[in-house]
Amino acid sequence: MASPLLRSPRGERNTVKAVLGPTNTGKTHLAIERLCAHSSGAIGFPLRLLAREVYDRVCAIKGPNQVALITGEERIEPKDARWHLCTMEALPSRPDLAFVALDEAQLSADPERGHVFTDRLLHTRGREETMLLGSATLEPMVKALVPGAEIVTRPRFSTLTHAGAKKLSRIPPRSAIVAFSAEQVYAMAEMLRRFRGGAAVVMGALSPQTRNAQVAMYQAGEVDYLVATDAIGMGLNLDVEHVAFAGLSKYDGHRHRRLTTAEMAQIAGRAGRHHKDGTFGTLAGMGAHNPEFTDEEVYAIEEHRFAPLTRLFWREANPRFDSLNLLIEDLESPPPRPELATPPQAIDLAVLKRLAEDPETAASVRGRGSVARFWQACSLPDFRQQGAETHARFVARLWQDLRHGYLGADYVAQAIAQLDNPSGDIDTLQGRISAIRSWSYIAQRPDWVLAREEMAARSRAVETRLSDALHARLTERFVNRRTTVLMRKAGGDASLLPVRVGDSGAVLVDDEPIGHLEGFRFVVDPLARATDRKLLLAAAERHLPALISQRVQALAMAAKAADGLALQDSGIVWNGQPVARLEPGKALLDPRIRLDPALDRLPVKERVDLLAALEGWLSAHLAKPLGPLRRLAEASRAEGSGPALRALLLHMVDGGGVLAREGSGLDKLDGPQRETLRRLGVRVGPLDLFLPQALRPAAMRLWSMLAALRGHRHLPPPDRMPPVLEGKTAPPGYRRLGTQALRVDLVDRLVQDAHKRRLAAPSRRLYLDPAVARSMGLSTASYAALMRLSGFRVHMPRSLAEGAFGPPGVPLWDWRMPRVADPPAPAKPVPPATGAFAALAELMR
Template sequence: MANRVPASPRVTSSANRPSGGTIKAVLGPTNTGKTHLAIERLCAHSSGAIGFPLRLLAREVYDRVCAIKGPAQVALITGEERIEPKGARWLLCTAEAMPARPDLAFVALDEAQLSADPERGYIFTDRLLHTRGREETMLLGSATLEPMVKVLVPEAEIVTRPRFSTLSHVGAKKLSRIPPRSAIVAFSAEQVYVMAEMLRRFRGGAAVVMGALSPQTRNAQVAMYQSGEVDYLVATDAVGMGLNLDVEHVAFAGLSKYDGHRHRRLTTAEMAQIAGRAGRHHKDGTFGTLAGTGGRDPEFTDEEVYAIEEHRFPPLTRLFWREAEPRFDTLATLIADLESPPPRPELATPPEAIDLAVLRRLAEEPDVAATVRGARSVERFWHVCSLPDFRQQGAETHARFVARLWQDLRGGYLGADYVAQAIAQLDNPSGDIDTLQGRIAAIRSWSYIAQRPDWVLARDEMAARARAVETRLSDALHGRLTERFVNRRTTVLMRKAGADASLLPVRLGDDGAVLVDDEAIGHLEGFRFVVDPLARAADRKLLLAAAERHLPGLLATRLAELASDAATGKDIALADGQVQWRGLAVARLAKGRTVLEPRLALEPALERAGPAARDKVQAALAQWLEQNLATALRPLRRLADAARDPAAGAALRALALHLVESGGVIARDHARLEDLTPAQRALARRLGIQVGALDVFVPAALRAAPLAAWAALAKVWGLAPTAPPPSGMTPVLAQKDIPLGYRRTGPQALRVDMAEKLLHAAHGVRQGAKGRRFVLDPALARSMGLSTAGYANLLRAAGFRAAMPRPLAEGQAGPPAPPLWDWRPPRPATPPARNSKSNQQASRAPVQPAPASGAFAALATLLR
């Protein structure tokens, strides 16, 4: 590249600068309403354009202008997105994408002081010098730009606007002391992540804004902060450019950064640009540093604090410039023009930009340089080298990507299938934050490529596909950032649980979940609060504290419902010795004065509700229990009253007490009926006591409700039967454990009143028989579900004996004869001790075999 041709610089003198209407430079610090003024002036003209430093800022203003002028009249033009309705008259653009249209009545350039930026300054300088509106031009920027405007655009009218609010320094604060609605500014992704993670633990989380995020992800994070979902924002210095935020305080985690060439301290103008995000319109803001970060904490000097508070900064003395319209004769001519020195002393040559670095590298490769021939080819090659390095991987890596792209483009257009395949490979929303950031950077490159009308066939379709993929990836990245750095539950608690914790909106969900702003922090198991098991250990103390403050109120409301239901008997039940409400144990039965007079003890969790609510519930449940037991236990309570009446006599009192303690049924052998006088027997009948062949029982006490109530009380006293009583009181059961009110009959269990009915029928047959022996029909037993074997066992227990007839002789025909029964009264002897060895042996006494067959053949096996 030794043969450099001198550049032919564009117009830079006032004599040959484009003519136009008035030029106005509106200068001042942040929060002075400059952008708002430009939007008003744009809409006041018949056509116009505004150039912005950021795509997301252009998009924000585009939405505002669309609301005023209508989408059909407004265009959005950026490197990655173009919305250009036919005949659009108002254009919102990035500075790089501003079209050269002298027919526009109004043109504005926002953040014009970026002309001094080493990376993009030459673009803003070119727009400042050459882009003009037919009727009005407006340059917006910092007051530091004033000397340069006076020198380079002397015809401009300079208007200085004061800041609407005051910006004050408040010193250093620890992260735990940073107030809500604050932005913490760091200068590396690692530091941003550390700050956001700490805020998640102690303050519920933060939104994250970095230059590496896609515009859509940044907008989503900012929207999360703006809506109040989180109270903190952690950002890089990208937050200082164009983002309009409701920030009250800006905390600097550091005051130096790596600018791509060296690690340096921020200038006061850069500090002020970031600190100026604090305060909005007429609301004052504060700024300071972050203390306790380890190592040496950052501190502002007194001079820097004075400069930021008073908006006094060193004026700009030079702007960066690069030839904007180079010649495309050869690659050497192009590079020479781009490297040509500025035409004026107020302009400076910028550091080598990424596009020029890529151009130089590829021009030095013979295989690539050989493919660039002719002015049109050189111009096209330069446009390819100007592809932004969204991946930020350096000139070497970016040059390889550009070289591959040029090989496909130099022959014409990129095929739709090729572009669609490249876009589809990136359409994968899985992965961590870094992976998604890499994919978004790559898809932004393809969005830029697809926007070029002379690069891609089916441009509109491919651009729409690329935007759709970027949207999906951005949504996924926003979700990962939120998942990692936002604890919604803690955010709600920290925001609401301030000085007046009673304002915390804690409520109880229908499923028992304890909710704060519809965010579950735990649930009630009965009346006991259980913290959400997914909560971090650091959050548990906070959640418990929040719940403890409001549990009395929640419990009082729930106890009022319990007392109301107890008064009506709704959703209240007695089971397993507990009083249950909606399936939850709220009280338990305890030993009282007698078995039939239990004491009610509330569950310990109900004690937190306070004495008034607790006593009300205690009284309501006690009244419900008494009403419930009074009906169910009426037969047994009559016996209990008789057992306490001296006039009843000792024998009857003993029998009544025995029946009460046995749930209304005892074996006849244990009843000592022989001790009762005729008057006592008559009184026993009036008390509902029935003397059966095998059992003495109270029929009214053997229904489902009385048995269930007595079983619950007996369990408290340790008198519970071997099995709970069945709910339906089925006449016959086939189970191993014999419940209360039943007796065993072989492999089955028969209800004692049904057993008495069968025995009563058998004795009726016996008494009506002419001889000593008689035939018993098992039809009634079978209708109850009792088997032949069970029926035979019942009869034997009551003193009946069967004599099997002789079998038919060989050759005889006809039905077998039924067995003949007789009855012998049992011996009036005291029964042996229960479960004694002699009793067990007697129950297993062998029986003579019966060699018969037929309808009653089962009796033969049973009686064998």
């Protein structure tokens, strides 16, 4: 039934205190001190986020076992809790609480929730002390409605000054940009990412966890800018030095209107903290939508002078539940005093009236208990902000179960599980968070859900996961940590950047990668924006020469210690990065080294020292594998070698230590020259002259690489034995045998084995078993080709006579010494000429 007359309890003059003033006056801090000074108490806040923040502070003072947090979506209520931090809707009205405080009491004039604040202002009292915290505009209403209250006005700790309009690119660090739509918030944050490395984002649609994470990122200095909606004005304690308004009008759910001066001051008052002064202004460069404060608004905000409130919104807090019609009648009843006004239709009343018009739903609500329970369901907040029509359908579905008792556990668990999906973009995650907040609210109701604690824990866990994912998406989209670090450290001066090189070659500024070194060449991070690239290159230009000199010294030491260097594709690499290339030298085995072009800017002495270190490493690296070939080259330059031996040795070096015997000039060597070949390790085989040590894989790879420097098109050494030839040329060190090729030392082994068998055979013809050749990978045809090259002739067996049986015959081989070409016959002597012409020829000679 409607309240007849609002009167203040007797003795209220000594128990109610209204602490009024602008932002940054320490009102909330005072309330916390008074709460902790009493044996019990509660504070009501306008936001769950503020309640949680103060809950953590009081827990640190009193201990978590004695402090409760009660909101629509979260309930932490220890058994022995004596101090309660609540949202205004959840604030208990208990006579045993010694202290009660109402924060932001001027929200009694809010069209959507004002009636809740007004009811608490009129009826909620502490046994020993009640404190009303709010703007000075509330003073006339306190005097009228709570005449016994003591009014205390507190001045602002710091000065708030108008700074005019600034372009977004000129907004100073530690600023908050306030917009009034999600689209504008995203646009501002994206531009700040481009100009200043990014911004934290705070909106009313975000979950408290996400807002806390974004605010913590700003407070920790990871970003220097905050983009927010007007939700920032509700008591968030931030280290903000300047507040810039991207607009001065907003849609309030009914119409698009200009902010009131008090609303402007509430937001602008976030600038400055404690005794640190702050500034406020607007954004310029926004075309025809440039917001501008009037002179009167600037004066009012700077001097904290605002029009007082003349009415507060009121709705019957204790309606009758005899029927739906009486309930609606009481909720729409006019206020009992002229200082109070009927608010616009709130979402809970709109849902109640819509469902009451549905005959089937109305028929299911019978009796006082059923009507009261139905009103509780209609009071479910519309976290999803989808409007009365959609929200009413959601409430109607809940009522189908609530009318019979409890919501089904499987239904609640399934609804929560369907929202447990942290994938998707920002808008998708926001929608899921709004939906899970509805289920968090439902799960907190002890008379709605069985296994309430389990369901509440599940919904909180899902909300936490979704909030973490949303924070990650916001940070990924609106924060460029590299640019943030650059701007913070250098502003625009690249010489101030603290640049260093990590162990993996990454170039870091404050442990934030800006690029990497490929060898000694700086490569800008490919993910860097075009606006960052110039600054990054300038930073590298300024700092990297000294860092490269350190790397050069490390490379020289590594070369001397033969640590981490290798030859790859005719180049010298260090830890996988090219540092120099090989070029043809005076001889095939003596290449030259050309440093990487990135080292051209090194001082001359450093270049010379590095080149000497690399040449020493290369000489040592080539010494063992190519040592036998180098000895051949040195012997060819000896004075006593003679032309025939010199030519043979040079041909062997050019062939990688292999030379076909035919046409080699071996028959022109005398005994001492042949002895020189033997001392050098050259083996003379039936078909080839070869140096066994030069046929090792490491030696062949190095020789092939050096030969390629001089334009020789050799096939690379094969990976398997023997290779199948695709062309007519065999790889270096191999002899062609039909369609296959075999290394010349193995060729020599097979031929020598065949001759040993021949000499031990009792007859001229013998059987040559190809088993050893097959073990080397040669086919029978290739082995037969080798034997023919070595002077052996095959004799195929006769076929069996018709009708005869027996094992087939085997091919037999015999050997005939290869014919040596006869020397040319000496010219026959020509008899001396006679006659007159002969005498004339003699005279001419």
